Structures are given as C-alpha cells and as structure tokens.
Amino acid sequence: MPTKPDLMPGTLDMLILKMLTRSPQHGYGIALSIKRLSEDFLTVEEGSLYPALQRLLLQGWVKAEWKKTETNRRARFYSLTSAGRKQLGLELSQFEEMIAAIGRVLEGA
Amino acid sequence: MDSLMQLLRKLWIFVRREKFESELNEEMAFHREQAANEFQAAGMAAEAAQNAARRRFGNDTHLQERSHDVVAFGFETALQDFRFAIRQLRKNPGFATTAILIFTLGICTSVSIFGFVDAALIKPLPYQNPSRLVGVYESAARISRSNLSYLDFLDWKKRNRVFTSLDVWNGTGYLLKTSDGVQPARSVRVSAGFFRTLGVNPVLGRDFDPEEDLPGAPRTAILSYAAWQKWFGAREDVVGQTVALSNVSYVIVGVLPREFQFAPRGSADFWTVLDGSNSCEKRRSCHNLFGLARLKDGVSVEMASAEMKSIAKQLEAEYPGSNRDQGAAVMPLSESIVGDVRPILLVLLGGAGLLLLIACVNVTSLLLARSEGRKREIAVRGALGASFVRLVRQFATEGLALVVAGGALGVIAAGWLMRLLTKLIPAQMLAGMPYLNGLGLNLRVLAFACGLAILAAALFGIAPILRAPILDVRDGLAEGSRGSTGRMWRRFGANLVVVELAIAVVLLAGAGLLGKSFYRLMHVELGFQPDHLATLGVAVPDTMYKSDEQRVALVRRVVSRVASLPGVKAVGLTTLLPVSYNGNTDWIRIVGKPFHGEHNEVNERDVSSDYFTTLQAKLVHGRFFTDAEDASKPRVAVINETLAKQYFPEEDPIGKKFGDGDLTPNSLREIIGVVEDIREGPLDSKIWPAEYLPFNQSPDTFFAVVLRTSQAEQSVLPTLSLAIRSIDPSIGIDSEDTMCGKIDDSQTAYLHRSSAWLVGGFAALALLLGVVGLYGVISYAVSQRTREIGMRMALGAPPRCVYQLILKEAGWLIAVGIASGLICAVIAATLMHKLLFGVESWDAPTLCGVASVLGLCALCAAFVPARRAASLDPVEVLRAE
Numbered sequence: 006m007p008t009k010p011d012l013m014p015g016t017l018d019m020l021i022l023k024m025l026t027r028s029p030q031h032g033y034g035i036a037l038s039i040k041r042l043s044e045d046f047l048t049v050e051e052g053s054l055y056p057a058l059q060r061l062l063l064q065g066w067v068k069a070e071w072k073k074t075e076t077n078r079r080a081r082f083y084s085l086t087s088a089g090r091k092q093l094g095l096e097l098s099q100f101e102e103m104i105a106a107i108g109r110v111l112e113g114a
Numbered sequence: 115m116d117s118l119m120q121l122l123r124k125l126w127i128f129v130r131r132e133k134f135e136s137e138l139n140e141e142m143a144f145h146r147e148q149a150a151n152e153f154q155a156a157g158m159a160a161e162a163a164q165n166a167a168r169r170r171f172g173n174d175t176h177l178q179e180r181s182h183d184v185v186a187f188g189f190e191t192a193l194q195d196f197r198f199a200i201r202q203l204r205k206n207p208g209f210a211t212t213a214i215l216i217f218t219l220g221i222c223t224s225v226s227i228f229g230f231v232d233a234a235l236i237k238p239l240p241y242q243n244p245s246r247l248v249g250v251y252e253s254a255a256r257i258s259r260s261n262l263s264y265l266d267f268l269d270w271k272k273r274n275r276v277f278t279s280l281d282v283w284n285g286t287g288y289l290l291k292t293s294d295g296v297q298p299a300r301s302v303r304v305s306a307g308f309f310r311t312l313g314v315n316p317v318l319g320r321d322f323d324p325e326e327d328l329p330g331a332p333r334t335a336i337l338s339y340a341a342w343q344k345w346f347g348a349r350e351d352v353v354g355q356t357v358a359l360s361n362v363s364y365v366i367v368g369v370l371p372r373e374f375q376f377a378p379r380g381s382a383d384f385w386t387v388l389d390g391s392n393s394c395e396k397r398r399s400c401h402n403l404f405g406l407a408r409l410k411d412g413v414s415v416e417m418a419s420a421e422m423k424s425i426a427k428q429l430e431a432e433y434p435g436s437n438r439d440q441g442a443a444v445m446p447l448s449e450s451i452v453g454d455v456r457p458i459l460l461v462l463l464g465g466a467g468l469l470l471l472i473a474c475v476n477v478t479s480l481l482l483a484r485s486e487g488r489k490r491e492i493a494v495r496g497a498l499g500a501s502f503v504r505l506v507r508q509f510a511t512e513g514l515a516l517v518v519a520g521g522a523l524g525v526i527a528a529g530w531l532m533r534l535l536t537k538l539i540p541a542q543m544l545a546g547m548p549y550l551n552g553l554g555l556n557l558r559v560l561a562f563a564c565g566l567a568i569l570a571a572a573l574f575g576i577a578p579i580l581r582a583p584i585l586d587v588r589d590g591l592a593e594g595s596r597g598s599t600g601r602m603w604r605r606f607g608a609n610l611v612v613v614e615l616a617i618a619v620v621l622l623a624g625a626g627l628l629g630k631s632f633y634r635l636m637h638v639e640l641g642f643q644p645d646h647l648a649t650l651g652v653a654v655p656d657t658m659y660k661s662d663e664q665r666v667a668l669v670r671r672v673v674s675r676v677a678s679l680p681g682v683k684a685v686g687l688t689t690l691l692p693v694s695y696n697g698n699t700d701w702i703r704i705v706g707k708p709f710h711g712e713h714n715e716v717n718e719r720d721v722s723s724d725y726f727t728t729l730q731a732k733l734v735h736g737r738f739f740t741d742a743e744d745a746s747k748p749r750v751a752v753i754n755e756t757l758a759k760q761y762f763p764e765e766d767p768i769g770k771k772f773g774d775g776d777l778t779p780n781s782l783r784e785i786i787g788v789v790e791d792i793r794e795g796p797l798d799s800k801i802w803p804a805e806y807l808p809f810n811q812s813p814d815t816f817f818a819v820v821l822r823t824s825q826a827e828q829s830v831l832p833t834l835s836l837a838i839r840s841i842d843p844s845i846g847i848d849s850e851d852t853m854c855g856k857i858d859d860s861q862t863a864y865l866h867r868s869s870a871w872l873v874g875g876f877a878a879l880a881l882l883l884g885v886v887g888l889y890g891v892i893s894y895a896v897s898q899r900t901r902e903i904g905m906r907m908a909l910g911a912p913p914r915c916v917y918q919l920i921l922k923e924a925g926w927l928i929a930v931g932i933a934s935g936l937i938c939a940v941i942a943a944t945l946m947h948k949l950l951f952g953v954e955s956w957d958a959p960t961l962c963g964v965a966s967v968l969g970l971c972a973l974c975a976a977f978v979p980a981r982r983a984a985s986l987d988p989v990e991v992l993r994a995e
Contacts, residue, residue, distance in 0.1 A: 033144065036145075071137075081140075
C-alpha cells in the first residue's frame with residue numbers, strides 16, 4: 006500500500022465541520038465523505054477521528070445524537086451547532102489566507 | 115466563558131463515565147462493521163473483511179484511550195494508575211509489606227530525630243526578636259565562661275555601648291510553707307529589667323519597675339504561671355498579696371504567661387528582684403550571676419564581645435586584686451541553651467539519615483528485582499497498547515504508592531516515637547529543656563517528612579525506569595529470554611549492596627565508638643564507691659538558724675538522727691555532691707611560695723568529718739578532720755592529689771599553709787591530709803585541684819546529706835526525708851536520690867548513653883537491612899545462573915567449585931563494602947569526636963570488631979543461596995530449560 010500524505014495539521018477539525026454543514030452524519034459517514042470527496046486521496050485514521058469528535062463536542066461546536074440509519078442500525082449522528090458554523094467560517098477564512106500566502110511565497114521564489 | 119462550558123461538559127462526561135465508555139465502544143464497533151461491509155462489497159470473504167477492518171482500525175484499547183484522554187481530567191488517569199498500583203501491591207503482599215515497612219522505618223527514625231532537632235535548634239526561642247539576645251559572661255584562666263560579679267555587672271552596664279539593655283539573674287531556692295509542709299521552691303533572682311530585655315510581659319499585674327532593684331526598695335515577686343495555679347488557686351486577686359519566702363515577705367506584683375520558659379534555669383516558681391544586698395554581691399571577687407543582654411541594632415556578637423573584653427581590661431587595671439585575668443565572653447543566648455545538645459542531635463540526625471538512605475536503597479533494589487520479574491507483564495501490556503509514557507507513569511505511581519503508605523505510617527510512628535523518647539529523658543534534664551514542649555508533628559516537621567517522601571518517590575520511580583526493558587517488547591515476550599538485562603541488574607544491584615554495606619559499617623562503627631565511650635565514661639575513676647549511697651539536698655531557713663553555732667548544732671542532730679536509721683552505716687555532709695560540676699571555687703595563695711597576684715583557682719567543698727569515710731574515698735597522707743574541729747579550733751584543710759601535685763611538686767604538703775590572695779590571717783589554713791582525687795565535675799571533665807574544709811568551721815544553710823547503707827539504698831529514701839523533717843518541719847528537702855541514680859541521670863551520662871543506644875539501634879537495623887540486601891542480590895544472581903551452574907555440575911564440577919563461584923562474588927562485594935565503609939567510618943567518627951570519650955576515632959579494636967561482625971553476618975547471608983546452588987540437581991535443571 007503506498008503511503009498517503011498526512012493531513013495538514015489542524016485541518017482535520019475543519020474538514021469534519023465542513024462535512025456536517027449539509028446534514029448530520031455518523032463517524033463512519035464523515036470518514037467516508039472525506040475519502041470520497043478527496044477522491045481517495047485523504048484517509049482519515051479512525052484513531053484521529055474519534056478523539057477529534059470528542060474535542061469538537063467539548064468545544065460545543067458539534068452535538069451528538071443517537072439515531073437509526075437507513076439500514077435501521079443505531080448510530081451516533083453528529084450535527085453542527087451555531088457556534089460550530091461560526092468556527093467553520095473562521096477556520097475556512099484562515100485556511101484560505103494561509104493557502105494564498107503559501108501560494109504567493111511559492112510563486113515569488 | 116467557553117472554558118467554563120468546556121469544564122461543565124467534562125464534568126458531565128465525568129459523572130456519566132460508564133455511559134461515555136459504552137457509547138464510544140458502540141460507535142467504534144459500528145464503524146468497524148461498516149468498514150467490514152465495505153470490504154465485503156469490494157469482494158472480500160466475510161471473515162477476511164472483518165479482519166481487514168480490524169487491522170485498519172488498529173489497537174482498540176489504544177484508540178479508546180486516546181478519545182478518553184481528550185475528555186478526561188488529568189487526575190483521572192493518575193487515579194487509575196494509582197488504583198492499579200495498589201492492586202499490584204496487594205497482589206504481592208510479601209513484597210509490599212516488606213518495602214512499606216522498611217520505608218516506614220527509615221522515615222519514622224529520620225522524622226522523629228528531626229522533630230528534636232527542630233524543637234531544639236531550629237524553632238526560635240519564645241522571646242521578642244530572640245536572635246538579638248546574648249548571654250554575657252566573665253572568663254577566667256581556667257573557665258572560659260564564668261559567672262559575673264555584681265559590681266562588675268554594674269560597671270559593664272554603665273560603660274558598654276553595644277547593648278540596649280544588660281541584665282543579670284541567678285538561680286536560688288526559697289522555702290515555701292504549703293499545706294504539704296515546707297517545700298523548697300526553685301526560684302530566680304533577676305535585675306529589674308530582666309523581662310523587658312527578654313520582651314516578655316506578665317499576663318496579670320505588672321513587670322518589675324526600673325528602680326525596683328535599687329537597695330531599700332520594697333521586696334516584690336512575680337509568679338510563674340504554674341506556681342500561680344498550684345499554690346494560689348489561679349485567683350486574679352493574687353496581685354498585691356504578700357507571700358513568705360524563706361520567712362521573708364514579698365509583695366506579689368505579677369504572674370508570667372503560661373508559655374513563658376527560661377531554659378537556662380529550667381522551671382522556676384518565684385522571680386524576685388536582685389538588689390545586690392547579699393554578702394557575695396558586695397564583693398567584686400564573688401561571682402554568682404549570669405548576664406543576659408539585647409544587642410543594639412547593627413552590633414554583632416563579635417563586636418559586643420570585643421567591647422566587653424576591653425571594658426574587662428579597664429576593670430582589671432582598676433581593680434587588680436579582684437579582677438586579675440578576668441576577661442569577658444558574649445555568645446548568642448540560643449547557643450548557651452542548646453550548645454550542649456547540638457553535637458549529639460546532629461550526630462543522631464546523621465545516623466537517622468544514613469538509616470533512611472539504607473532503607474531507600476533496600477526498597478529500590480526490591481523494586482528493581484521485582485521489575486525484572488515483571489518483564490513479561492510489561493511487554494504484554496506494551497503489546498496491548500500501553501504507551502511508553504503510560505508504562506513509565508505506572509512505575510512511578512507504584513513507587514509513589516509505596517512512599518505514600520510508608521510515609522504516612524512513618525509519620526504516625528514518628529509522633530509516637532518522639533513521645534517515647536521524651537519519656538526516656540530524666541525529669542530533671544527535661545525541666546532544663548523547655549524548648550522540647552513544642553516537640554511534635556508541627557508544620558516544619560511535616561514539611562521535612564514531605565521533602566523526604568518526594569525524594570524517595572523520585573528515587574523509587576526513576577530507578578526501575580532507568581534500566582527498564584520497557585520497549586523491548588519482543589525480547590520480553592520471548593520465552594525464557596535472559597539477555598543483557600539480567601547481567602545489568604546484577605551489576606546495578608551489586609553497587610547498591612556495596613553502598614548498603616558501607617553505610618552499615620559507618621553506623622556500626624559509630625555505635626561501637628559511642629558505646630565504648632559510654633563504657634569508658636561509666637568506668638571512669640570516681641575516687642569513691644558510688645554504690646549503696648543515698649543522697650538528698652537540705653535547705654535550712656537562715657532566719658531561724660542565724661549563728662554558726664546554731665547551724666552546727668542542727669547539722670549534728672541531722673547526722674545523728676540519720677545515722678540511727680536502720681541499715682545506715684555512715685553519714686556525711688557536703689556543700690556540693692561529687693559528679694556535679696567544677697565550680698564554687700576559691701582563689702588560694704600558698705604561704706612561702708612566690709606569688710604575683712595570680713588566681714590559683716581550686717574547687718572548694720565544705721564537708722563533714724565523716725564525709726570521706728562515707729564515700730570510701732582513700733586517704734593518701736595525713737588525716738581527715740574530726741567532728742570537734744569547729745570554729746574554736748585551728749583552721750585546717752584536706753586537699754586532693756591534683757592540688758598536691760600542682761602546688762607541692764616533690765614535697766610533702768602536710769603541715770603547709772595557704773590562705774587568700776592577701777594571706778588575711780583568718781583565711782590561713784593548715785593542710786592536714788591528702789585525699790585521692792574525687793571526681794567533683796561531670797564524668798567527662800578534668801580533675802581540678804580541690805580543697806575540702808571542715809563544715810563545722812564555715813557552716814552553710816544549703817548542703818547535701820550522703821549516707822552509706824547496708825541494704826538497697828533506694829529503700830531508705832522515704833524514711834530519710836521523714837527523719838529530717840521530724841527534727842524541724844521548717845527544713846526544706848529536695849532531690850532525694852541514690853548516688854548511682856544521680857550519676858546515671860547526669861547530663862553527661864545521659865547524652866552519651868542515649869547517643870550510644872540510638873546509634874546502636876540504627877546500626878542494628880542497618881546491619882539487618884544490609885545483610886538482607888546482600889542475600890537478595892546473591893539469591894538473584896544464583897537464580898539467574900541456575901542453567902550455567904547446572905551445566906558446570908553436569909560437566910563434573912564438584913559442589914566445592916559451586917560454593918567457590920558464588921561465595922567469591924559475595925566475598926568481593928562484602929570486601930569492597932567493608933573497606934569503603936571503614937574509610938567513611940573514620941571520617942564520620944572524626945566529625946563527631948566531641949561525643950567520644952577515652953576513645954580515638956580510629957580505634958582499631960572497634961573497627962576490626964565491626965568489620966568482622968558485618969563480614970560474618972554477610973557471609974552467612976551469602977552462604978544460604980550458595981548452598982542452594984550447590985545442591986542443585988543438574989539433570990533437573992537442564993531438563994527444565
């Protein structure tokens with residue numbers, strides 16, 4: 006298996022929050038979405054995903070709820086809170102600034 | 115705000131911890147299942163898909179731990195570790211009990227000795243700004259610190275510019291009529307500013323007024339709190355009442371605070387004003403006072419000392435007759451109070467510290483041996499997902515659990531031990547150590563205990579980690595692996611054992627030297643037979659027995675009454691009992707010898723005619739006195755051999771005369787006898803020249819009765835005081851005791867005995883711990899080499915060779931331990947030479963004895979595992995491998 010590049014530090018929380026903007030999802034769903042949307046480029050390690058979710062819960066950016074899935078299984082669904090939405094906006098703008106800045110540096114060099 | 119919400123959420127999770135765990139579990143199981151489904155959908159067989167999902171997921175426990183870490187409080191994992199540590203210790207009660215007991219022992223001894231050090235040396239004296247208080251003394255040729263004379267004191271007070279105040283005090287005794295008959299009350303006479311200098315205010319009434327010590331002022335007294343409670347019913351109206359002390363009335367003006375103490379005098383009931391009116395205080399040559407002063411700001415003890423010396427020089431020039439060679443000495447008050455006990459306390463603290471060290475080393479090696487045995491467990495836990503940090507923390511926590519248990523037990527035991535040790539101090543000595551009232555588990559002592567515990571916890575936690583095979587999972591898991599770690603432990607453990615043995619040698623040698631000192635001290639030549647002697651102190655009211663004739667008559671009645679008691683063989687009197695102190699001196703000048711005004715200082719004792727025969731002191735030349743030799747007969751004296759040798763070398767002193775510095779006619783005495791040296795001073799002091807004068811020629815109102823009995827001397831004590839009281843109920847009696855009891859309880863004997871016993875106790879424990887430690891190391895070495903030994907035996911090595919193999923290793927350790935210990939012991943003994951008496955710090959018999967005792971015990975300890983090795987059955991050993 007070829008080694009995949011690590012996620013940029015600090016971006017996991019942002020990606021999770023982003024995945025939850027449209028509808029609540031369970032942990033597996035979040036991982037799957039990230040994988041699909043990145044066209045298999047990014048794989049979220051389960052070992053990072055769940056601690057990150059706990060962190061977001063603690064911060065109050067997401068909330069969790071046990072619901073049935075389409076296949077009638079019990080799963081914990083995470084949804085975005087208003088504080089989380091605000092946080093996502095903040096992180097996105099910071100991230101864009103960062104990317105832009107890195108881009109300028111690389112072009113200038 | 116956000117952080118508060120976070121904290122609340124954490125708390126919420128904390129109280130629902132089990133729910134959190136199960137939900138997380140369920141969530142992760144769901145995740146795994148979905149992943150397996152995905153693999154299956156991609157065409158994998160069901161089982162293979164599940165395995166693949168699990169593999170991708172990684173170590174379950176580890177993942178859960180990571181989520182747990184996010185939401186958990188820091189202390190939770192610590193608590194978890196702690197619980198696990200306690201479970202581990204309980205699983206192995208033998209190990210846990212041994213380790214905790216050893217550590218308890220070390221902490222208990224160290225903390226209790228430190229309690230004494232704190233009470234005596236660290237806690238400040240209970241006066242205002244006590245570090246500025248000093249004791250002020252005169253000095254003489256023979257005595258570096260002697261009493262002040264009243265007239266010198268007045269001049270010193272007037273001329274000095276270094277003290278804000280200078281006061282004097284001296285101990286005295288008054289006879290007090292109580293409901294239980296006349297009792298001598300310990301008292302102190304002080305100059306009027308005494309309590310102001312200390313910075314102490316009475317709780318009731320007032321202090322002495324500044325003019326109150328001028329001659330002619332009304333007589334006033336201040337009560338101690340205890341006396342107020344005991345004799346005056348703690349009544350508030352006591353101020354203004356009069357009290358009769360030795361038949362003289364005093365007006366009570368105040369009561370001292372309950373916590374007031376004045377160690378130099380021990381306990382005292384009455385404090386009266388010293389106005390310089392007694393006969394001694396009218397003579398500049400009579401020294402009876404102690405000085406107490408408060409230094410001015412910015413003045414050091416050295417500066418004060420220099421100033422007082424120069425004033426003493428001026429006085430020497432002005433009064434050459436009385437003040438020749440009279441210098442001055444100033445020292446901190448605390449030094450004058452605890453100077454005597456400081457060396458012994460420091461030695462004991464050192465001994466206790468070494469014992470603690472040996473205990474810690476022992477526990478460390480136990481922990482090391484155990485971590486070796488737990489190699490597999492550690493490897494398994496590592497494989498199951500415990501991180502390195504977590505494992506290290508686990509070890510540290512186990513060490514901490516030991517320290518907490520041992521430390522708590524040790525501190526409790528120390529509180530108890532301190533009380534026990536205080537009970538062992540003779541009552542009279544304890545009275546002179548009021549600073550021990552504060553003895554106990556105070557904050558400083560507890561802080562000290564905590565400090566020791568932290569150090570020990572660090573040691574216990576770090577030692578196993580330093581050499582732990584923690585990360586070597588595969589090596590640990592492999593069956594029967596015994597790689598480099600075994601050898602490494604052996605080397606490390608061996609070093610520890612050498613340290614233990616060396617410490618044991620130091621303590622044993624210290625105990626040996628102190629024990630020998632004590633033996634020498636108790637067998638020092640006394641010059642008399644102390645057994646079967648009973649003594650008591652008598653105080654006669656001088657207002658009722660004013661003339662010498664009255665006193666002589668009373669004393670004759672006392673002697674004949676006591677002599678008639680059953681079992682009494684002989685009775686004598688003296689102004690000062692032997693084995694008390696060198697002092698109460700006289701300055702003599704020998705007729706017909708060159709004299710330039712020097713002070714020939716000799717002990718003066720006024721004794722009855724039967725005193726020497728009662729003591730069974732030996733006459734060298736001439737004769738003793740007769741009872742008829744009173745004021746009407748020519749004045750005579752008996753001298754001791756030291757005086758004879760010093761002032762009459764190579765001539766016969768009998769018939770020679772001496773007198774005071776001016777050879778005043780009525781001071782002249784003829785020497786009629788020479789007695790073998792009687793030890794007047796403490797057991798460890800030098801013999802001074804002494805003169806013994808007939809009591810009947812200068813009768814005193816304070817004296818001691820000595821009697822020799824045919825039966826046990828204790829049995830006469832109760833009848834003795836009754837007999838004397840029956841002569842005159844106004845006579846005061848105190849300190850009934852046997853001579854042997856007095857000698858045993860004397861400060862010198864006590865200090866030597868207690869240090870010998872305590873250090874001896876430390877040494878015995880150290881020996882035990884050291885030998886056990888050696889046994890452990892050798893046993894371990896044998897268990898590690900079972901296979902090798904089996905092989906050797908299978909190849910034909912006789913048991914002798916096996917013994918040799920093991921004992922050689924042990925012998926090497928023992929030799930190195932003893933050799934390094936002996937070097938340290940000599941250094942340690944040199945440091946405590948002040949406590950040694952009649953023994954050098956390199957005393958060869960003691961050191962050889964210690965080396966052979968320790969060597970023998972250690973060899974025995976090594977012999978047991980060696981025997982086990984030699985009796986191995988090679989077939990079994992090799993088959994077991």
